[in-house]
Amino acid sequence: MSEINILWVDDEIDLLKPHILFLEKKGYKVTKSNNGADAIDMCDETNFDMVFLDENMPGLSGLQTLTEIKSKQPNLPIVMITKSEEEYIMEEAIGNKIADYLIKPVNPNQILLSLKKNLDHSRLISEKTTSNYQQEFRKIAMDLAMINSYEEWVELYKKLVYWELELENITDTGMIEILESQKVEANSLFFKFIKKNYQDWIEGYDAPILSNTLLQKVVFPEVSDSKGTLLVVIDNLRYDQFNVIEKTINKFYKKEKEIPYFSILPTATQYARNAMFAGLTPLEMSKKHPNLWKNDTDEGGKNLNEAEFLEANLKRNNKNYTWEYHKITNLKNGKHLAENFNSVKENDLTVVVYNFVDMLSHAKTEMEVIKELASDDKAYRSLSNSWFINSPLFEMIQKAQALGLKLIVTTDHGTINSKVPSKVIGDKNISSNLRYKTGRSLTYEDKEVFAVNNPHDIQLPSIHMSSKFIFAKEDYFFAYPNNYNHFVKYYKNTYQHGGISLEEMIIPCAIFAPK
Structure with missing residues (x-):
């Protein structure tokens, strides 16, 4: 961890020597000031990570100093320390977006907690989130192997979405990559599940709400x-x-x-x-x-x-x-x-x-x-x-x-964000959607689609007697062999719909x- 630089402003700063020694032993660098005017100048000259500011000082008050510093550095965390619990002081300080509010006398552990809460907050949340997902990862992996109903798929997908949102702001890209791999595996198994069950659903047998x-x-x-x-x-x-x-x-x-x-x-x-x-x-x-x-x-x-x-x-x-x-x-x-x-x-x-x-x-x-x-x-x-x-x-x-x-x-x-091209050939009248195709004379990769030779089987109309439907699996998208590389480059990593995926x-x- 790089050194954390703190400014502590108090007209009785010498009385706070035990607190400052305590923080220095914890690895923090503490700069002292006994008045608001000097503190403002110091903030102009030095990039502090956090300021502890006494409210009741002669000359510039804590609130005046707070306002001046915030006008120049609105994102600098400032903790107000005061003897007074008067409501208007709290309201003014909070209105100026203080990071924390402490009532004197403060003990060193209160100061340390405030520092961790404000400066280590993101890191602590990241570590906790990572730890929780590591535990959940094993459960999701086990659930994937056992899923056999649409209700279980709903629960699993919602769980994956929950962790995707939880992990999106952490710094550990490894965890995000693990989640992405779980989503890929889940979509692969979901595709097989839909192929097996969809016709029964659309005919009304043991169907979810459609x-x-x-x-x-x-x-x-x-x-x-x-x-x-x-x-x-x-x-x-x-x-x-x-x-x-x-x-x-x-x-x-x-x-x-x-x-x-x-x-x-x-x-x-x-x-x-x-x-x-x-x-x-x-x-x-x-x-x-x-x-x-x-x-x-x-x-x-x-x-x-x-x-x-x-x-x-x-x-x-x-x-x-x-x-x-x-x-x-x-x-x-x-x-x-x-x-x-x-x-x-x-x-x-x-x-x-x-x-x-x-x-x-x-x-x-x-x-x-x-x-x-x-x-x-x-x-x-x-x-x-x-x-x-x-x-x-x-x-x-x-x-x-x-x-x-x-x-x-x-x-x-x-x-779904479509990433993998799948070659398809058909006559000029086949549909244009990149995640499904319907028409005559379709040629495609069997393993990459759910093919329905008789559209009526899944309650879809037939354009021609020999028309069929094919649906792309997972994050695949259909590409024609003609001008293939240009087409793939243009459509890869674009959001498409029409096929089979959890999303x-x-x-x-x-x-x-x-x-």
């Missing part, structure tokens, strides 16, 4: 029990991103329950979100609503009829709600809805679909500046959180709380009550 059953099983019961409900669907929101923005939501709402669910395949907006609002599988949508459903190769937008799908779903389930549906795809639309949000107070159900995270993931593919800002999962989370805190959506959530609305936050699918398929749904 995209097409979410509204009926989760949302409608909540709406029926509430005076008014705001359903927010943030497109493309992974569990780690949800956990980060939840901290901001919790300032206004209390989480009542969390109901993770599974996106259907393909884990892509036109399938998963349409299925969510329609309460139907894609095959059922194509049959019941041929005028609303669009296949991959059809012209035009594939998610333009969500309100119509929702309306049909409500009628089919005899839900006579007063409801509105809003899709936000740009800042102007978001601001307009936020400004006029009080108009929804009489609705039983207000649905807001927000597309920012989806736009962010696509922008990362196309824009160099976003590639820099969201270079990995940690940066991607941070960027998503910064957007949310400053977004019209957060303003809507605050207004919903003031109106007393119940809040449901969910998504349609997640996304894409296990997604959050949480119900909040206003505080």
Whole structure:
């Protein structure tokens, strides 16, 4: 550890010699000052790690000295020491962002504890976090070998996300690499689990809540029990991103329950979100609503009829709600809805679909500046959180709380940082998504995909009689042999969705009550 340099300011500094000797024996360097004016000059000349500052001094008071030092060095930790417990002194000191507050007489151990709390805090937390994960690592490894149900997969994935967030600020990159290797192993086993069970799920056998059953099983019961409900669907929101923005939501709402669910395949907006609002599988949508459903190769937008799908779903389930549906795809639309949000107070159900995270993931593919800002999962989370805190959506959530609305936050699918190319060949009409393909004459690497020769088996429509679907596993993405190297370089380390991974398929749904 490099030497810690402390400035101690007290008009009776000579009386504190035992304290200073104690700290020097612990390896700290202590510089002394007996007045505020000298202390300010010393701070200008020397980079101190921390300042202990007596509040009651002749000449410049401790509070005046504090204000002067903080105006020049706002990040320098300053501990105020005083004989007085008067409230206004504490409030002024705290208002000036002191690091700690000690009442005289102080003993050496109090000083040492304050130093450790403020200077060693990050290191101590890092060591504790590393130690805890090392213990948990063995348990996760054992759990991975035993998992045999979707409930266990949900729990394991949430545990991996928890440790990813816990470890993101520690300095031990070795621990982060171990966690990454566990995620890779988990996704490999999860892919096999989905291949084995997905067809049964989509047919209704021992199935988790899926995209097409979410509204009926989760949302409608909540709406029926509430005076008014705001359903927010943030497109493309992974569990780690949800956990980060939840901290901001919790300032206004209390989480009542969390109901993770599974996106259907393909884990892509036109399938998963349409299925969510329609309460139907894609095959059922194509049959019941041929005028609303669009296949991959059809012209035009594939998610333009969500309100119509929702309306049909409500009628089919005899839900006579007063409801509105809003899709936000740009800042102007978001601001307009936020400004006029009080108009929804009489609705039983207000649905807001927000597309920012989806736009962010696509922008990362196309824009160099976003590639820099969201270079990995940690940066991607941070960027998503910064957007949310400053977004019209957060303003809507605050207004919903003031109106007393119940809040449901969910998504349609997640996304994964795609790193491994997988060669695929097909005719010119195959779909363009990088994590799944559908069409005729597909040639691919068997070990790298979940191939479904008859799409009807998993409730997907067939574009042609001989069409099939293939879904990329883990963090693979499909690349064509033509211009292969350029294609791989362009799309590697970009966020994609449509395939099979924990990040894409296990997604959050949480119900909040206003505080």
